[in-house]
Amino acid sequence: MRLALDILTIAALSAGAFFYLAGTVGLLRFPDTLTRLHALTKADNLGLALIVLGLLPQVEGARGALKMVCVWLLVQLSGATVAQLIARVALQRRPRA
Amino acid sequence: MTDLALDVSLVMLLPVIAAGIVVARDAVVGVTLFVAYGFLLSLVWVRLAAPDVALTEAAIGSGVTGMLLLTTATRLPRVERTTEPFATPTVLIAAALCAVVSASLMSIVVFPPAEIRTLAPAAMASLPDSGLGNPVAGVLFVYRALDTLLEKIVLLLALLGVWSLAPDRAWGGVPALRPSAQPNSILVFLAQCLPPAGVIVGLYICWVGADQPGGAFQGGAVLAAMWLLVVVAGLRDVPPVGRCWVRLSLILGPVVFLGVGLAGFAFADAFLAYPAGYAKPLIVVVEITLTLSIGVALGLLAAGSPQRMPQP
Numbered sequence A: 001m002r003l004a005l006d007i008l009t010i011a012a013l014s015a016g017a018f019f020y021l022a023g024t025v026g027l028l029r030f031p032d033t034l035t036r037l038h039a040l041t042k043a044d045n046l047g048l049a050l051i052v053l054g055l056l057p058q059v060e061g062a063r064g065a066l067k068m069v070c071v072w073l074l075v076q077l078s079g080a081t082v083a084q085l086i087a088r089v090a091l092q093r094r095p096r097a
Numbered sequence B: 001m002t003d004l005a006l007d008v009s010l011v012m013l014l015p016v017i018a019a020g021i022v023v024a025r026d027a028v029v030g031v032t033l034f035v036a037y038g039f040l041l042s043l044v045w046v047r048l049a050a051p052d053v054a055l056t057e058a059a060i061g062s063g064v065t066g067m068l069l070l071t072t073a074t075r076l077p078r079v080e081r082t083t084e085p086f087a088t089p090t091v092l093i094a095a096a097l098c099a100v101v102s103a104s105l106m107s108i109v110v111f112p113p114a115e116i117r118t119l120a121p122a123a124m125a126s127l128p129d130s131g132l133g134n135p136v137a138g139v140l141f142v143y144r145a146l147d148t149l150l151e152k153i154v155l156l157l158a159l160l161g162v163w164s165l166a167p168d169r170a171w172g173g174v175p176a177l178r179p180s181a182q183p184n185s186i187l188v189f190l191a192q193c194l195p196p197a198g199v200i201v202g203l204y205i206c207w208v209g210a211d212q213p214g215g216a217f218q219g220g221a222v223l224a225a226m227w228l229l230v231v232v233a234g235l236r237d238v239p240p241v242g243r244c245w246v247r248l249s250l251i252l253g254p255v256v257f258l259g260v261g262l263a264g265f266a267f268a269d270a271f272l273a274y275p276a277g278y279a280k281p282l283i284v285v286v287e288i289t290l291t292l293s294i295g296v297a298l299g300l301l302a303a304g305s306p307q308r309m310p311q312p
Helices: A002-029 A033-058 A062-093 B002-023 B027-047 B051-075 B088-110 B120-130 B135-143 B145-163 B185-208 B216-232 B244-268 B279-303
Strands: B306-308
Touching (some): A002 A033, A033 A062, A062 B185, B002 B027, B051 B279, B120 B135, B135 B279, B145 B279, B185 B279, B216 B279
């Protein structure tokens, strides 16, 4: 059981780290604001979700686990909102094609 | 090994961002970098095992100060490009003096004195008498309570300074902060969802401050952020600063603190001393009222000076 949980942790953390890496590469390499936002929000949502998922088996007690899930939900909410706000401003400022 | 990698990355990133803040041509870019700098600095405080300082840095140093600077930067006329560059000798002298200060600070860290005098053991030995578990809260509310009290009064003075910039016709009126130009359903959604959770987090940070990292300033900053979110989304108006309840909630915390301090003369033989056995409850009452007052003060600081009278 312990081994299975540890393997889950390693797999989820590696996948989360990969999403963060991919998101950062996208942020640096993509051409305009909207595509950069796309890369960044994927990293935030999925990367953080995978990292929280991976750390859950390692937490002692339900309160620590609950706090981590709350952190993820709050980051989801604020990240999604801020991405929408930035995207709208970027759309308004985009020169007409 | 991973700790070392994290520390080295932080130490390498911070000076680069600091240099970016200094050389940024645009004020808004500089402020954005300053906020990023603050968050990285709070990570450094975590690595230095100072979570209280890390929370304060993230909430006040980066969050509230960042918002104040951003508001200022967007209101200032763009003067940077028109100002004359400083003469070369001035720049060289300033750079030399900065280098001397940095080198002296660095030498203290790199070559510390043989015997470091510290009051930490004595402070920890007496901490249980106060009923507090967090040594930082002990220093703030027991050993250096006078500093903490004066700090809160300085905050009120700063707010008075901001208010004194109001034009005569708007004295006691509504601060300059307005809802974002276009009412935006997503911002409204966030302003409806987040504050219930945020208020709980703010109160929690204040409550655990007695025994764990946290405290009045950090909790108050979270409360202020929630209020600002509601105002920016256009759900509620900023109240005129002349309102009686606004002013009462501003001075509530400092007045309660001062009252407890004066009562110390009668019940504990000294100003700001707590009677034996009642230290913890008194400190908790002071801290909760301070959190409220700090929240209102920080929110109104960010809202700016009064600019118009309320619409009848």
